[in-house]
Amino acid sequence: MRRMTARPANAHQARLLKLLRDGGPNSRAQLGDQIDLSRSKLAVEVDRLLETGLVVADGLAASRGGRRSHNIRLNPGLRFLGVDIGATSVDVAVTNAELETLGHINHPMDVREGPVAVFEQVLAMAAKLKASGLAEGFDGAGIGVPGPVRFPEGIPVAPPIMPGWDGFPVREALSQELGCPVMVDNDVNLMAMGEQHAGVARTVADFLCVKIGTGIGCGIVVGGEVYRGTTGSAGDIGHIQAVPDGRPCACGNRGCLEAHFSGAALARDATEAAQQGLSDELASRWETNGGLTAVDVAAAAAAGDATALDLIREGGNRTGQVIAGLVSFFNPGLVVIGGGVTGLGHTLLAAIRTQVYRQSLPLATGNLPIVLGELGPAAGVIGAARLISDHLFSPA
Amino acid sequence: MRRMTARPANAHQARLLKLLRDGGPNSRAQLGDQIDLSRSKLAVEVDRLLETGLVVADGLAASRGGRRSHNIRLNPGLRFLGVDIGATSVDVAVTNAELETLGHINHPMDVREGPVAVFEQVLAMAAKLKASGLAEGFDGAGIGVPGPVRFPEGIPVAPPIMPGWDGFPVREALSQELGCPVMVDNDVNLMAMGEQHAGVARTVADFLCVKIGTGIGCGIVVGGEVYRGTTGSAGDIGHIQAVPDGRPCACGNRGCLEAHFSGAALARDATEAAQQGLSDELASRWETNGGLTAVDVAAAAAAGDATALDLIREGGNRTGQVIAGLVSFFNPGLVVIGGGVTGLGHTLLAAIRTQVYRQSLPLATGNLPIVLGELGPAAGVIGAARLISDHLFSPA
């Protein structure tokens, strides 16, 4: 089913759509308070938006003591698809035009199975969401992939952990399959957009969003806009050297942050500790599950296991050291920590904070909150929905 | 003498002024080719600019085979003052409205003597330039100081190497003294703007400009605009840890980049080497000059002194390591190396390049030029003139 989603005809309409998206239903008068337009002009633009079907009239607005007014809201039938492709799992969610999550499902999947297999999975999940009555079709989709993306074309470029994806026309292919506009971005950037839209970063113009999952990446927001760098690889901090002559890394260097701390590194370290008999807690989990992941380390740490806590602290120190450098360089107004290892929680956060507050200059850290992300695994898909809505709610 | 410099009344006029600044004299027709305005509208705006006196008619334009046309140019009497306050010296230059340097003088001076003494010096230098007939007065001035600045107010904040400057209202005070608008910024940001306007970074939107002088700093340009960070301390990379548990630094930490490589550190290392008799070349210079600076090291290196070359290579490696991290994070389209130690030239550059190209990922370094600044000590003052002209050539 093809849906003919209209686009705003001018900047005023785009502005109005974003106000309605971020502020929910509003009367014309309330919109007038937030936008710098005369009542007459506003009425004209709203009427045009009503004609396109992008927005609809919707009951009476709460009275402010005068003539009753009708609410205007984004068409409640609009649906966006948010897709977050991780290294080891896929998240898919449906939102309405106000970016409220209507349904969210997760499925384990190795990204290395390649774009064709992954897309099959994504489409199956999207179909499932449709089948459960949440959507009849999609008006747009945002996709996050765990690697650098040539943003304008929506094509992954030289992604280290995604063999087979290099140069694959993700945007084009998915747009074809779904029959709607698609935008593609790095998963970390989408997490940053998610936390900016609905999470801890709502009021901050310049911030960093560090995602510690299978790998480590960092979303950079400058003046409210995601910064992607010259070739789309900005924020690729996993291969910054954290330990001189440290562990060998898949990238060919030694001592990369990612080699010393990440979901993958943590799992390996924990396994080693369990095998060496350093931790009964980890050893028993190893036997039970036939392997260890970051989740096991988190659980062991929560149970007070000293080895697990040490691993987290050690990794937090390394990460904090790198972040301290980034803070000195970038002087953000906020640092958000998120990703799969958020379960490591405050032990990790404390270690990172200690390093940053100790190593960076007071002027940069003086009023710098370092916090965990608020949205957890939803950040990516919300960010994806936000990405496509930003695109569709801009003049064509 | 107070000069009543007009300001553009709207964005079109601002645009025209910047075209004339960056492209020199142009006929109305040529301007029309570069701006998206009808000929009639263009004529009106040009006429208004002529009325304000900001631009003047100036002879005939080169014929393109039709009716002859008059050139329009920025008022040749306009004068900007560019001031670059370094840690150990002050640069002052006069430019015309096209930012061509008409005169440039340098005077050694320790910034630690405080704002009052430094301003006395700056005003004396400005008076000297005036006396030599280069200017009758100034229409605006840009000032660079070696420390973080709260940009909107033009006030240094917590500058580590500038005791006595914290909170001093530089912009206000100098505006009073000079009788013209003043803008203040970090010296490194101005160097970046200088190289962007007239140097190697003319065509690049996102780049880094690393200045290695008495200290080390980095100008960050995002989308053609200088990024200053939340508190104005962005680019303060001198205190990023380059050596774990390395040398103690004035900031209280250990292993800061600045403690291991900078003009000051280099002078100290060279002195040590001379005293230990590791290098005859350096020792003889030490005796001759009664001390050593980065300039001596550069000269010794140029003469083939192995110790001097080692010092430079070692420092370049450290710096390159930090820059490699920044490149991974920021993914710039260009890295410019400048500042006092540019004299160390290609030995330094080679060491930096080696580290960056080895440590950062290919996608970020693939097409990344790392070059020396083109303007040398003029970059700062040109950047300062550019700063104030950007301000004055924007709608009031």
Place this chain on the structure above:
DNA sequence: TCTACTTTTTCCACTCACAGGACAAAGGCG
């Protein structure tokens, strides 16, 4: 219940920026 006051919406006339065509001025070229 009636009156006075608000809030909101709709309608209309007026302003202003701007585009684009017509025309004049001033050159080159065969």
Place this chain on the structure above:
DNA sequence: CGCCTTTGTCCTGTGAGTGGAAAAAGTAGA
């Protein structure tokens, strides 16, 4: 010397947008 091109000037039409007046529809108090 005539024709074409380029440039500058004038003039009018158009459409965006403002702001006031009036109508519509409510609340609060006498």
